[in-house]
Amino acid sequence: MTEARHHEAHHDDLPFWRRYIFSTDHKVIGIQYGLTSLCFLFFGFCLVMMMRWQLAYPGQPMPWIGKWFGESRMPGGVMAPEFYNQLGAMHGTIMVFLGIVPLAVGAFGNYLVPLQIGAQDMAFPKLNMMSYWVYFCGGVIMLASFFVPAGSAQSGWTSYAPLSVITEPGNTLLRGQTMWLIGMVFLITSSLLGSVNFITTIIQLRAKGLTFMRLPFFVWAQLVTAFLLLLAFPPLEAAGVLQLMDRVAGTSFFLPSGLVVSGKPWVASGGGSALLWQHLFWFLAHPEVYVLILPAMGIVAEVIANNTRKPLWGYNSMVWAVLILGFLSFIVWAHHMFLTGMGTAISSFFQTTTMLISIPSIVILTALILSLWGGSIRFTVPMLFALAFLPMFGIGGLTGLPLGLATSDIQLHDTYYVIGHFHYVVAPGTIFAMFAGIYHWYPKVTGRKLNATLGRIHFWGSLLFINGIFMPMFIQGMAGVSRRLYDGGASYLHAQHVLGLNRMMSVSAWCLALFQIPFVINFFWSLWKGRKTEENPWDATTLEWATPTPPPHGNFATIPTVHRGPYEYSLPGSETHKDFYPQWEPDHVAKARA
Amino acid sequence: MSERHSHDISKHVKIYRAVGAALIVGTIVTVVAANVHLGIAVGIIVALVIATVKGSLVAGYFMHLFSERKLIYGVLGLTVAFVIALVGLIMFSYRDQQGHARGAFPVPQQHVVPHHAEAEHVP
Amino acid sequence: MSAIEIPYNVEERPDTGLYNAKLGVWLFLASEVMLFGALFSAYVLLRVGAENWEHGAEILSIPLGTVNTLILILSSVTMVMSWASLKMHNFARYKLFMGMTLLCALVFLVIKGFEYSAKFHHHLFPSTSTYMAIYFTLTGLHGLHVIGGIIVNGYLWGPGAGMWQTEPQRFTNRIEVAGLYWHFVDLVWIFLFPTLYLLPGK
Numbered sequence: 001m002t003e004a005r006h007h008e009a010h011h012d013d014l015p016f017w018r019r020y021i022f023s024t025d026h027k028v029i030g031i032q033y034g035l036t037s038l039c040f041l042f043f044g045f046c047l048v049m050m051m052r053w054q055l056a057y058p059g060q061p062m063p064w065i066g067k068w069f070g071e072s073r074m075p076g077g078v079m080a081p082e083f084y085n086q087l088g089a090m091h092g093t094i095m096v097f098l099g100i101v102p103l104a105v106g107a108f109g110n111y112l113v114p115l116q117i118g119a120q121d122m123a124f125p126k127l128n129m130m131s132y133w134v135y136f137c138g139g140v141i142m143l144a145s146f147f148v149p150a151g152s153a154q155s156g157w158t159s160y161a162p163l164s165v166i167t168e169p170g171n172t173l174l175r176g177q178t179m180w181l182i183g184m185v186f187l188i189t190s191s192l193l194g195s196v197n198f199i200t201t202i203i204q205l206r207a208k209g210l211t212f213m214r215l216p217f218f219v220w221a222q223l224v225t226a227f228l229l230l231l232a233f234p235p236l237e238a239a240g241v242l243q244l245m246d247r248v249a250g251t252s253f254f255l256p257s258g259l260v261v262s263g264k265p266w267v268a269s270g271g272g273s274a275l276l277w278q279h280l281f282w283f284l285a286h287p288e289v290y291v292l293i294l295p296a297m298g299i300v301a302e303v304i305a306n307n308t309r310k311p312l313w314g315y316n317s318m319v320w321a322v323l324i325l326g327f328l329s330f331i332v333w334a335h336h337m338f339l340t341g342m343g344t345a346i347s348s349f350f351q352t353t354t355m356l357i358s359i360p361s362i363v364i365l366t367a368l369i370l371s372l373w374g375g376s377i378r379f380t381v382p383m384l385f386a387l388a389f390l391p392m393f394g395i396g397g398l399t400g401l402p403l404g405l406a407t408s409d410i411q412l413h414d415t416y417y418v419i420g421h422f423h424y425v426v427a428p429g430t431i432f433a434m435f436a437g438i439y440h441w442y443p444k445v446t447g448r449k450l451n452a453t454l455g456r457i458h459f460w461g462s463l464l465f466i467n468g469i470f471m472p473m474f475i476q477g478m479a480g481v482s483r484r485l486y487d488g489g490a491s492y493l494h495a496q497h498v499l500g501l502n503r504m505m506s507v508s509a510w511c512l513a514l515f516q517i518p519f520v521i522n523f524f525w526s527l528w529k530g531r532k533t534e535e536n537p538w539d540a541t542t543l544e545w546a547t548p549t550p551p552p553h554g555n556f557a558t559i560p561t562v563h564r565g566p567y568e569y570s571l572p573g574s575e576t577h578k579d580f581y582p583q584w585e586p587d588h589v590a591k592a593r594a
Numbered sequence: 595m596s597e598r599h600s601h602d603i604s605k606h607v608k609i610y611r612a613v614g615a616a617l618i619v620g621t622i623v624t625v626v627a628a629n630v631h632l633g634i635a636v637g638i639i640v641a642l643v644i645a646t647v648k649g650s651l652v653a654g655y656f657m658h659l660f661s662e663r664k665l666i667y668g669v670l671g672l673t674v675a676f677v678i679a680l681v682g683l684i685m686f687s688y689r690d691q692q693g694h695a696r697g698a699f700p701v702p703q704q705h706v707v708p709h710h711a712e713a714e715h716v717p
Numbered sequence: 718m719s720a721i722e723i724p725y726n727v728e729e730r731p732d733t734g735l736y737n738a739k740l741g742v743w744l745f746l747a748s749e750v751m752l753f754g755a756l757f758s759a760y761v762l763l764r765v766g767a768e769n770w771e772h773g774a775e776i777l778s779i780p781l782g783t784v785n786t787l788i789l790i791l792s793s794v795t796m797v798m799s800w801a802s803l804k805m806h807n808f809a810r811y812k813l814f815m816g817m818t819l820l821c822a823l824v825f826l827v828i829k830g831f832e833y834s835a836k837f838h839h840h841l842f843p844s845t846s847t848y849m850a851i852y853f854t855l856t857g858l859h860g861l862h863v864i865g866g867i868i869v870n871g872y873l874w875g876p877g878a879g880m881w882q883t884e885p886q887r888f889t890n891r892i893e894v895a896g897l898y899w900h901f902v903d904l905v906w907i908f909l910f911p912t913l914y915l916l917p918g919k
Contacts, residue, residue, distance in 0.1 A: 011721075120721045123737045196744045203665070204725050204737050231676055234748050235755035242759060245854055250844030253759065253851075271847040276762050279684045280755055330676050334687060343690030346683070554721045603804045610801070614794035617907075621786050625779065628915035641911035648907045656797045656900045663734045666743050673747040677754035684758055688765065 011553040022133075024125035025553055029132050030111030031445070037103035040139060041431075042516075044094035047087045049509055054079040056506035058487035073151065084486035085154035086176070090146070092157030093180065096288065097187050098139050100430055104295035105191075105229070106135065108437055109198060109222045111445070115544035116216050118207025118562065118584075120554045123200040131194040138186030145179035153180035156484060158285070161243065161254030161277040166261055169247045181244045188237045191229045198226035207543070209562035213319070214583070216542045216566040217312065220319055221298030224326040225291050232287035232330065239280035246272075253277075275340060282333040290329045292426055293393070294322065296433030297364055300386045303436050304368055306540045307383040308375025309579055311567035314367035321360035321367075328357040338406045339413045347406040354404035361397055365390065376570075380538075381455035385436035388463055389429060396425030399474060414484075417477025423470045428463070435459075435519070443537045447549045448530030454522040461515030468508030472501040539580055542566050546584045560584040613655045620648045727887045742894045746901050749862075753905050756855055760912065763847045764919075771848040772918030776841065778832060782914040785828050786906060792821035793903040796870075796896045803889040808881055811892070815874045818899070822867045829860055852913050859909060862902050869895050 011019070020028060053062050059078060066077025073083040110128065114121055122128045145152040153176045155164035168175045173182065202223045206215075242253040250268060254277045257270030305312045312318065334342065334350040369390055377383065399421040402408040412418065435458075443449050479495040481488070488502050489495055536545040543562070547555050561584070568574075568581040575588055624644040632640060654660040659670075729736050764770050773779075799814035836842075836849070843853040873895055880888040 119723075121723060123723060124741060125721075125723070192745070192748050196741050196748075199744055200737050200741045203733060204730050204735070204740060205723070227672075230744060230748050231673060231751050234752035235680060235758075238752050238755035238759070241858065242756075242854065245843060245850065249850075250842075251850035251854075252844075252847055253763070253854075269844060269846045269850070271763065271767050273762055273766055275688075276684075276759055279680075279687070280759070283680055283755075327672075331679050331683070334683070337687075341691055342687050346687040346690040349683070349686075603801050607798065607801050610794060610797050614790060617790045617793075618787060621783060621790065621910075624911055624915065625783050628774070628779075628911070628917075634917050634919060637917045641915055645908045645911050649904050652793060652900050652904050652907065656793055656903075657897050665733055665735065665740070669743060669747050670750075673750045677750060677758075680751075680754060681758040681761060684762055685765070688762060 022129060024121070024129045026110050026114050026122045026125065026128060027445075027551060027555075029128050030107050030109075032132050033102050033106030033110060033135070034108075036136065036139065037099050037107060040094050041099040041103070043143075044091050044099055045513065047091040047094070049513060050079070051084060051087050051091065052502075052506035052509045054084055054486060055488035056503045058490045079486070081486040082151065082154055085156075085484070086146070086152045088484060089153045089156050089159075089180075090142070093142065093153070095426075096157065096292065097184070098135075098142060100292050100426065100434075101191070101288075102135055103434055104292065104430065105198075105222065105225060106132065106194065108295060108299065108434075108441075109225075110194075112441070112544055113198065113201060113219055113222055114205070115547060115551060115555055116219050116542050117202060117205060117210055118543050118556065118560050119201060119205035120556065120559070122197050123204055124197050127193050128197055131190045131197070134186050134193070135190040138183045138190060141179050141183035141186060145176040145183070148174045148176055148179065150176060152176035158281060159243065159277075160281075161246070161272075161274045162256070162259060162261075162266075164277075165243060165246045165254055166259075166266065171248050171250075173248075175247070178244065178247050181240045181247070184240050185237060188233045188240070191233055195226040195229040198222055199230065202226075207559055207562055210543075210583075213316070214562060214565045216298075217301040217315065217318055217322075218295070218298035220322055221294040221301075224322050225294045228287040228291050228294075228326055228329060232284045235280045236284035239277055242280075243277065275337075278337055278340065279334070282336045283330075286333040286336065287326075287329045289422070289425070290325065292430050294325075296389070296430040297322075297368070299433045299437040299440070300368060300389050301371075302540075302542065303382045303386040303440050304371050305567040305569065306440075306538050307378045307380055307386070308372055309378070309569045310371065310375045311565070311569060311571070312367065313370040313373070314363075315565070315567070318364050318367045321363040325357060325360040325364075328353060328360070332357055332404075335404050335406075335409070338409045351404060351406045355401075358397065358401065358404070365393060365397070380439075381450070381452055381459060382436040382440035384456070384459045385432045385439065388459070389432045389436065392424055392428035392432060396421060396423075396429050399424065411480075412477055414482055415477035416473040416481045416483055419483050420470050420473030420477060423473070427470065428466045432462075435462075438523075440538065441544075442526070443533040443549065444544060444547075445550055446527060446530070447532060448526050449533050449537065450526045450530060451522050454518040458515060458519040458522070461518075462512060465508040465512040465515060469505050469512065472498075472505055476501060536582075539577065541568055541580050541582045543583055546582065561586075563587045609655055613651050616651055617648055620644055620651075624648075727884070727890060736890055738890060738894045739897075742897050746897065749901060749905075753855075753858075753908075756851075756858070757908070757912070760851050760855070763851060767847065767919070770919045771846065773914045773916060775918075776848075777852070777914050778835075779914055781828055781832055782910055785825050786910045788821050788825050788828075789903045789906050792818045792825070793900050795821065796899045800889070800892045800896050803881075803885075803892055806885075811881075812874065812878070815870060815892075819867060819870055819874060822863055822870070826860065826863060826867075829856065855909055855913065859902070859905055862905070866895075866899050866902050870899065 011025075019025075023029060023032075050062065050065075053060075061077030062074065062079065063077075066074050069083070073080055073086075079087075110122070142152075150168045153159065153164070155167060155177065159177070159180065164177055167177055173179065202215075202219060242251075245251040246253050246255060246268075252268045252270050252272040254274050255266065255268050255270060255272045256274060259266040259268070259270065301312055301318070332350060332353045334346065335354045338347055338350075372387075399417070403412055403418060403421060439450055439455055476489075476495065476498045479498045481495045481498060485492075489499055533549065535547075535549050538545075543560060544551075546560055548557075563586060564573075564581060564583055566583060568583075570579050571581055573588065574581040574585060576585065624641060627640050627644070628637065659666070723737070724730070725735075725737050727736060733740070795814045795817040799811050799818060802808075802810035802814055833853075836853075841849055843850045873891060877891070878888075880891070
């Protein structure tokens with residue numbers, strides 16, 4: 001038995017900055033990730049609300065705030081095309097890397113995984129703290145890039161070469177794209193450290209009796225997600241270093257020979273390949289989208305099981321599906337590259353793996369839907385968001401199919417159809433699941449419940465207007481409106497008849513923003529005035545509900561032993577509860593026999 | 595217990611020395627082989643095979659991989675599979691590229707006309 | 718409230734047979750395999766797509782590269798011997814072997830620095846050609862990893878070695894984990910050396 005570290009102070013005696021700023025407690029770190037990522041999500045949303053003005057009223061000065069941005073970005077209050085591109089590139093980057101992943105993995109994962117497996121903390125608490133602060137630094141660098149003279153990165157969140165290389169290069173770090181690359185190195189490092197922590201924790205620190213097939217589905221989702229982050233991010237880190245070299249050291253990893261820019265030959269050694277960037281980028285970015293969705297599916301599974309008072313339908317198949325999904329996600333990436341001149345053989349390969357990967361996705365979605373059948377459904381606010389996730393993710397997934405088939409992708413690639421597709425999965429998909437999680441676990445973290453009326457207003461308004469933004473995008477996309485056009489397609493001849501939808505979409509975006517206000521008010525008001533709850537207000541079965549509320553440092557007074565699976569709802573056996581049998585309650589039958 | 599451990603370790607020490615010697619020999623062999631004109635393809639294969647053998651010795655004995663747990667094997671196996679997928683599929687897509695073929699993998703193009711600035715478009 | 722005790726930091730978990738840091742470092746090394754694998758894939762693609770590719774022996778110094786390879790191999794041997802010494806409870810020999818490991822690492826860097834400055838002197842920079850670009854990037858990133866290893870090993874040889882007095886098994890585990898990282902750095906170089914220095918050009 002290892003020697004306890006005598007010199008380490010009792011936790012309560014630690015000074016404020018070590019208890020709440022540089023804490024190694026996974027719950028504090030989880031909350032840090034949560035608050036930071038929610039701020040970034042809000043900021044990223046603001047960026048797109050500005051873009052939506054330009055799309056709805058191209059060329060018109062933005063009211064009230066148009067004059068804040070200076071003459072180079074918004075001359076006369078009218079958005080310059082370069083600024084539109086900056087907003088677009090940073091919206092994507094911030095939402096994906098600074099918003100959703102830190103929220104889904106850093107916040108929910110960090111807070112809940114040790115609790116759900118019956119551990120006192122993560123396997124490497126100091127590494128956990130480092131992960132957060134490296135993420136924070138990466139975020140600061142990304143935000144700072146807005147303030148350099150030529151503005152932030154503006155070549156899309158995908159940073160395709162050669163455009164990303166030739167835009168304001170130079171051996172200075174004060175360029176938006178260069179800062180983007182450095183910021184990405186920080187964010188990737190944070191993720192890598194985090195994923196090592198998650199995998200080790202889940203494998204090594206499970207409580208006694210908690211076999212793998214008794215894990216809550218949320219933990220399985222986090223385990224697979226951690227593997228995706230671990231193995232898929234490094235190639236992007238490598239590519240980022242290569243692009244940094246191209247921009248700063250004048251190399252030509254991604255610059256082909258004979259490149260001509262604005263009529264003049266570009267001075268570089270040449271011999272590089274722009275496609276190499278795309279391959280390395282998408283090798284990460286495709287598994288990345290599964291990183292965005294898997295924790296969400298995990299949250300929805302927990303909320304559904306709890307609010308139907310039934311075990312999840314097909315738990316085993318869900319586990320196998322998520323493992324297969326994780327594996328396949330590494331070999332589908334070039335479906336983002338169907339129009340780069342790839343031949344038919346390689347396109348067929350990627351098209352096939354892409355079609356195959358829809359199968360485990362459908363298995364998971366179907367299992368979640370079937371879990372509702374015969375349930376005693378409680379329409380709590382988390383359940384509303386979890387229920388909405390199902391059809392919204394369904395739409396997102398189905399609209400992915402014509403994109404994953406090489407032939408139909410010819411028509412749809414780089415159009416608004418793609419934007420509609422992926423936003424459906426991430427916005428009413430993942431973000432709704434995040435909201436479900438916040439409403440569901442808020443009582444555990446704070447000891448108070450969020451107000452249900454405000455929650456319902458938040459839900460219905462969000463559901464309505466989020467569809468108002470993204471549904472018309474399919475129409476625009478099929479009519480041929482390309483993405484990343486700063487005027488929304490107004491200066492082209494085709495597809496003019498669908499551009500009127502832009503106004504409706506923009507108004508929906510602004511209304512969606514308004515309906516987040518009840519949530520923000522609710523979130524902060526309930527911290528002081530919310531109804532206090534007991535330890536297990538939702539009558540849930542998983543281990544996080546076995547701790548005091550909020551859980552103290554070290555989580556469990558005594559480490560629980562697990563006696564059964566995670567979703568024993570409406571199954572007999574419990575002596576203390578009528579319609580559920582928590583994982584930690586001792587096995588009375590076995591005890592009686594002994 | 596530590597006595598037995600000591601014996602185990604001293605056996606390992608002999609192995610470490612042997613592996614070290616093998617690695618030195620391997621290095622010399624690979625440098626010598628590079629000086630022999632084997633042609634590009636054979637030269638690459640020989641160098642990679644020797645490197646793989648040396649790498650396996652380092653991984654297997656110094657990193658104790660030959661006596662390691664299945665879990666570690668699993669993680670590494672998955673990783674190697676994905677590296678092969680990364681390199682292999684990139685190469686495959688390069689080879690299967692439409693249009694003008696270049697490099698070490700000439701692709702017979704029957705239907706596609708290579709684009710030059712002066713070429714006429716075939717109607 | 719007492720300090721948290723994370724289990725399996727020192728003793729192995731029965732069903733996995735691993736202690737936490739060992740699993741952790743192997744996972745980290747898996748990610749490093751992907752990192753260097755991606756860089757190798759860049760090398761392969763750039764080389765295959767190039768009309769001409771430099772012959773390593775004409776630009777780089779094979780003798781220096783060979784010496785560096787042998788030095789790293791030696792450092793791997795001394796690294797594993799330093800761990801073995803701790804397993805045999807011989808702290809003095811541990812210090813000796815770890816010191817030799819550090820010395821080898823420093824010599825490696827010195828030779829590398831010499832090679833780099835010779836390149837610059839001959840006006841060979843990363844921007845000169847894709848071959849030079851990938852040479853500097855691959856060896857530069859590898860060099861950064863060597864520096865990282867020097868920092869970690871230096872700590873474990875110096876200030877960190879005090880843990881041997883209070884928690885000898887935990888300290889031994891740390892050396893094993895540091896060793897795994899160091900052997901990986903050696904392993905990468907075993908592939909880098911023939912790829913960059915020895916392969917014929919075209």
